[in-house]
Amino acid sequence: MPRDRITVLAPYDVIGMVAAIGHEFGSCAFHLDAYSDSRDIVDLFHKHRASSDAILIGGPLAHDYLMQQITGLPRTNDVPIGFVPYDETAIFRVLFEMARDRSDIDLEPMRISIDHPAGDHIRECVEEIDLGVGNTFCKECSSAENVAALTAFHSSLWREGHVSAALTSVHFVYERLRELSVPVYRIQPSKSAIRTAITALEDRLRERQLQDRQIALVAIRFKDAASGSGRVDIRSNLDRRRLPVERRLNALAERLSGVAQWVSPTEVHILTTRHHVEQDGCIAQTARLAADLRRDYGLDTAIVAGIADAANDALSLVRHTLARRADPPDRDIWIVDADRIVQHDSTSDTCLRYDTASSDPTLLKKAEGAHIGIASVNRVLACLTDNQIDHFCTDYLAKWPGQRPMIRA
Incomplete structure (x- = not known):
């Protein structure tokens, strides 16, 4: 492998x-x-x-x-x-190295200059070992474009006698200060x-x-639209505009690294992976497609993405969702996972907070062993975090605000 x-x-x-x-x-x-x-x-x-x-x-x-x-x-x-x-271990290590090398200087009145991005942590560590925060000079650095200013900050304080040594977490600054003979100590990652x-x-x-292995089937169903004289037959409307509509569908399929295929005169499927459906911008691009089709051709759509381990399971999710929502709002987009839990609602055009993925291998293993989806686990964790509690009963969870993510398709 x-x-x-x-x-x-x-x-x-x-x-x-x-x-x-x-x-x-x-x-x-x-x-x-x-x-x-x-x-x-x-x-x-x-x-x-x-x-x-x-x-x-x-x-x-x-x-x-x-x-x-x-x-x-x-x-x-x-x-x-x-x-x-840069964690506390790295910072304490360089502080002890400095104290050992500068043993001729009393640590209590010792003055040092420190810089960002380790600055905040260094101040805490200095307090922990009683070096005295009043004896430090700090400078923040929010961009690599400003590293030259860090060199000037440390060297000027040294030349003017305000500090005994400099601490930096930036390699570029460390090398320049050594060339200027400034007593400098480098904070290296532990x-x-x-x-x-x-x-x-x-x-x-x-x-x-895991995401790449899971199948995502995106179904785009064209619906009959209303006009001033009643309902417009969707099939005749599509037939007149088949080529420009196909070009737009193929463009979306290309962005999803999939292939668009007509499965009926009024429905198109795009077979891709979960990773491509959940990537940044996918929902926005799909929503723009639906809006453009409605604006330019008067075509209303219902769009559902089913995510599962096999193509047939993803298709089943799509069919089930479309059957339950026979007349969803115009330009609606749904993403449904293997637990038949809706993970996206296009009315806000944002992914819901209870991610279906997790990077915690222990959590994934426990969820698999309990035969429940990771989305359900993350929902419980979100409730605990929001309420700053470590346990609750089922009634409490049911009454917790914002339950729309758990609507079953």
Whole structure:
């Protein structure tokens, strides 16, 4: 069985640590590429995304910068992206390293400069070991474009004698301050944070593979429409506009990586996967198709997507839903999972909060063992979270507001 390919993009002084820990994960093959300047992350992402199943970034600053730069670009969501955070272990390690190296200085009055993205956590850790928050100078950095300002911040405080040492989580800043002979300490991700990040990315890959294996059947049924003189026969209306309608249906099928096929004179099916139906923008694109067909040709539609493990089961869900909702509202779109639970209502054009997917392998295993859908499990968890409780009876759940997601088709 081929192993998942995870590309690791990390600073030069972190890449080796990630590579060593990556050997612990036998189900994945790791490809490594290093950077010094976080702004290089965009070019590296475009270089590797086509050959990667997932991408792991070695720090939050580069990750946030990448997300800002690729937002809105096509197909950027095809590859799961994760990053390694800076946790308390990493921060305490560098604080102890600094205390050991600067043993000639009393820690209590010691003054240090720190920067974002680890700044908030460092302040908490400084409090924990009583270094004194009043002895720290902090600067936030919200973008990789501002790393030059971080270098100036630390170096000027050092030159003016306001600080004894600098702490930075940015490799680029660390290298520049060393060149300027500023006493600087680098906050590197901890091994536990790297393991956690890789595990989370593995879980997302398993979830994606589950979605890719599940079948989604999208049924588009054309309905008789009202006109000034009564009802317009849908078949005659469709026959006159068959070619332009088919072009639009084929365009939607292409976006869903499926094929549009007429199963009756008034109904089209698109066979695809759950992943393509649930991807960002799918519902909006389908809603636009329905609106355009109504506006341009006077064609009303009912659209249902059935999600199941087999095509016949997905078809059964679609048929059942359309039969129960013989006259759904114009341009309505329904997504129905294997539990016959409606997971989307087009009136809000947003996916409902009780996701049918879960990245928690323990939760998935328990749901499978109990023969219940993960959507039902997530509904219970949402109720617990909203009400900040750890138990309840069935009556309480039934009376919990916002139950529309659980309407059975």
